[in-house]
Amino acid sequence: MMGLLLRRELRLAARRPIDAGLPVAFLLLAACLFPLGLGPEPEQLRRMAPGVMWVLALLASLLSLHSLYASDAQDGSLDQLLLPPHSAWRLAAVKALAHWLTQALPLLLATPLLGLMYGMQADRLGLLMLSLLLGTPTLSLLGNLAAALTLGLRNGALLNLLIVLPLAVPTLIFGCGAVGALEAGLPFDGHLSLLTALLIGGLLAFPLATAAALRIALI
């Protein structure tokens, strides 16, 4: 059943290719603004690159959150998806996975391009990608919860941001910190372990919380 649902989500995403391209376009454009605003000094850009990428990846993955459940709720398919015996937490888990595959993975694939643009060295770029690979699923799970909490609210899109941004801080700190530690010649595996721990904790907690939020929203 979960495979069936995932195929449906991916098929729906494939029918809306522009939606999948928008976060990447946002990432590329916003990343071009930083050198314009802060000056094109290579050393400074190289130092800032991990932080810029992480913040932009966070913001870009938030762009599409609002429609995650809202469109399904509007056309009535959310009711069908939640009819017994189907469980809401499985739906939440699949939605988060689909969100990561369609929204975060393209960002991840665009990162090397931006890394080159900012003059990052290969080892730092590799570590940045690894930290994004471990961190973005947590952001997708978190965003999923926010989307379910704000389902049916009038200014849900803005509330999503306000819910997700503070809760994403740990992921952001350890994600950027990994590359910073490598830069400073310090061991960075602790940061990666903490990112993984956040991901595991998120996998255990967020789908259940999302399921509870969906049940409340449907009443």
Next chain:
Amino acid sequence: MAAPLLEAKALCCERGQSALFQNLSLSLRAGDCVWLRGANGCGKTTLLRTLAGLRVAEQGQVQRRAALRYIGHANGLKDELDLLEGLRFAALWAGLPADEASLSSALAYFELLPLRRRSARNLSQGQRRRAALAALALPQAGHCWLLDEPFDALDERGLALLIGLIQSHAASGGAILFTSHQPVPGLAAQTLQLDGVLP
């Protein structure tokens, strides 16, 4: 007598602090076809959603012994999918037969076969309603149907088709609970008046 397909005992539901209905008990047995009546806002949709398991009753319990099919106000069609894809997913999701022959004959029953490759976006309101109802035309003897205003937006032909489907479903051992603002001519149904149970 066989156990009811769906049974609700001492159901109480509230909507924004005020009670919609209290101590409502009902049972749907094989062959039952019940018209749920009541004024606007008296809780028909809330009752159907509670019976379907989409919301939890404030008090009381619901026992479901048969598979449920719930069709709400909204049709549950995705604009991005064509009718055949949408119906195939609905059938697989509900555990109904999803082979091409069953899907085609369900679409054909509601005269949608020529539109099967059309996406839901390009359909009229009545055609969308028919597409949502097409899942009922898949083989599913003995299931329990909860239909919220199923006759909305249907033309005369669609009305006749749906009435025929409901009658044959009841005859084959299923149960139907539906709401409708207008009496449905030609459909013999028991009546459940909802506002009668208000204190």
